[in-house]
Amino acid sequence: MVGLSRYFIAVFVIFYTFQCFAVFSYRDDEDRGIFYIFQNVLMILTHVLGFYVLYSRTGNRSLMVLCLLEEVLLFILLILYGLLYPAASRLITNNVCMLLSIGFIMLARLSEERALRQFIIAVFGVVLALAVPYFISRIRYIRYYYWGAIIAGLVVLLAMLTKGAVTNGSRITLSIAGVAFLPSEFVRLLYIFFIAGMLTDEERRDPVTGRIEHQQLISCTVMCAVYVGILALCKDLGSALIFFVVYVFMLYTATRAPAVMIAGFGGMFLSSVAGYKLFAHVRNRVRAWRDPFSDIEGAGYQVAQSLFAIGTGSWFGLGLMGGSPGSIPEVAKDFIFAAISEEMGALTALCIILISLSNFLMFMNISMSIRDIYLRLMAVGLAVNYGFQVILTIGGVTKFIPLTGITLPFVSYGGSSVIVTFICFSLIQGLYVLERTEDRGFSDDMDMRRRSHEKA
Amino acid sequence: MRKHEMWTIVYIFLALFLSMGAYFVYSVQFSAREVVNDSHNTRKKDLEKQVIRGTIYAADGSVLAMEALDDDGQEVRNYPYGEIFAHVVGFSTMGSTGIEGAADVDLLTSNAPVSEKLQKEMVGIRNTGDNIYTSLRPDLQKVCYASLGDYKGAAIVMEAKTGRILAMVSKPDFDPNTVAENWDKISADEENSPLVNRATQGLYPPGSTFKIMTLYEYIKEHPDDHDKYTYDCTGRITADGETIECFHGSVHGHEDLMDSFADSCNSSFTNIGLSLDIPDLSDTADRFLFGRVLPTDLKYSRSKFSLSSISDTKTIMQTSIGQGSTLVTPLHMALITEAIANGGMMMRAQEIVKKTNYAGSLLKEYKPEEYKRIMTEQEAEEMTRYMKQVCITGTGKKFAGLSYSVAGKTGSAEFGKIKGQSHSWFTGFSNPDDPDIVVTVIMENGGSGSENAVPAAKRIFDAFYGTM
8 A cells, every 4th residue: 555655545536626627617615615625525535545655654753743733633624614704715715735745744744843744734724724814804993004004014025135044145034022924924914915005095096987097006016126126135036026017917807908918927027127137146047947957956956856866756655764865955845746746756846836727716706706896806806816826936946937936825935925925725615705705695595586597 | 807917827836837737747757867867866775775786798798797795795896807997897886987887777767568667666676777788899899908018008899880889998907897996006107097997098199199189170271182292201391480290300302192191191291280280280189189088988078189370380390290289089089980980970989789677578778879060972982091001001000911991090299308208109990891899099208100000000900800
């Protein structure tokens, strides 16, 4: 069983991923229920089998205890979510649990200490995830206080710029009371809040056409530019890029002007060229991307190790404990995808891409169902934030794009990353719940009408 | 309410995700082999824990490298031919080199039948890796090894029309069976550097073998009237204060292009060199792969050539007879010779012929592969005519009157500061009308080409034609 475990794990994950998309062939939630339960079974099988393999290959019993605790935590999340928020998307909740499970397995394999810490962080994350949707319906007037979010975000960013600690050449960590965290992850939430608020402020819109005042557009753009600028000064390229892209997509959604998109991508191109010309570390990253092997002892080391890991693992992987993921720097954080591909196989890794895509599509699906433009814009911001982060991290690790150094949501190790992705997840769910419960009468009405149509 | 802007976002991200997924699938399926084979990839030891390294075979079916058990029952890599094949077969114990390195992934990948593989994996037995069949011929390899004698240097035998390597020897050598135990001693031996495969990595001044290039360029610039070239050799030529002498003070007298080439007249070739269109010569060198990637799986050094329109007379004079800063590897010289023999088309240098799983069922055949046309068929024919003459009346006349005929060029490449010391070169091919094999030999400090390299090459040709 253990000898063939890599094939079993791959099959479980593939079936799970298949369900993510197959579920849409059923329109009714009740019909979909069986799919969701099937997914949960596959998730448990993957998680337990992964830990069992680790236990049997290391003889470390405490791993099985951790496995049990994690199962309990995931169950609490799944069951309580179902009970408290029946209107929430079960697919998203399942996906989060699946991604967490795979991350848990890999972290337990890489470092028991980190696996334990990740579990504790996840406990906090689950508590937040359960609480946020409850509060979201009660703080609806926050939208008018976007200046508060702007200032709070700026204070944190400036603190990072002046007091932050340097890791790998980027100034990205800040310590408060002994706890180190990545401020940019939290600021990203504030950032999405304020853009949504600014671009939908009713007092700043033409009451007839609904167009946003030019002045408001300009001040929003200036604020965003300041944020991105500070991040660039901190050499946190990945975050700067995400902030920029989130802004472009949110502005596009708010204005519906294709010109925004064109200008946005043009701007991205120009700033990439400028960044390449101005900063040595940008050139290093690009060189390491184009040919990581030419400077394998230097700038190309990380990506080369990642490609060795992925290539040597091939489709089914070397099996848990069978490879050397430890040779990749930052393997538990930015490079967890490569470690998964190395030991659990490229098929499982590919499924992670597809599960993340499924998440993104669900996020967008939810965004579309929201009629309140402020909430909708926020949902789009969160969706783009999530989707683009996945592309940056997996793309960087697989040499699809230059490396930016950013974590894989729900899978990577790290307090800030897990907490913030949990908040994003619960915000989206909360928005969905809000939309569905507020208008239950209305949508039931729609359902009735549709059904009567179908009968007729 | 229309939501086209939302759909646009969905499509953009869908496209990004799918192209990233497709790129990932492509790289795992197609580009991973080369990546995994990189000598920096330490994960090959992880594969070794799961797969028993496959066997490498010679063309006659004998084993070149295989896993075996030593007296203590420990698994070791066994190389039955020892030092004779040391460089080309390589070793896998201290990193991997030679064919062991070039086919690392194949040897460490098991394509055993799936059911068998799964069964073994279930009970935790290692599967056996795939086998590699090479074109290397132990009989020719032994002759090459013996022909070099005690000289440092290299010998290569290549099939003229396919580019397949039949033999490749480099000296000094080492025993691959004990390379791990003796690693400190072998790797520290800088005087002999036995680990270097001189056939592919040794950079030598080409000496008169470079006249092949000079001659080619002259023929190319004078397609119709190069036969009308004449020169009166007085044993030396002087231009801009630089003097070049003919080898060993010979005076060749009145000669045409054919005589100049056959007798390897330095004065005449310097004279030709001074008349050439230098930027065009530079292009030709580029086309002949000087300073470029060579078509081989083995680790090699890039040859060096530097001549441009700003080069001074002295540099041009020295370069045109193969001295100066030009450096070439024996493999590169063999490839150029092979291209001439093959009507101008350079083939990829191959030593791996096929790959099978451990039970012998064929997985992949490596067909001969055309790499690049470096000259036209007519030019190659003309070059062959000149190279034939070398082996009839010229510096290679020891090949005259044999049961087989040879076209080639000798070289005496001066090196270091002391006048008169030279490496002995020969490169050529047999049976010019329907070429069989290319032989390239270099013997370090072996004097003139005709003195040592020609007899060595002759022994190799003799062995091939069975007239020993």
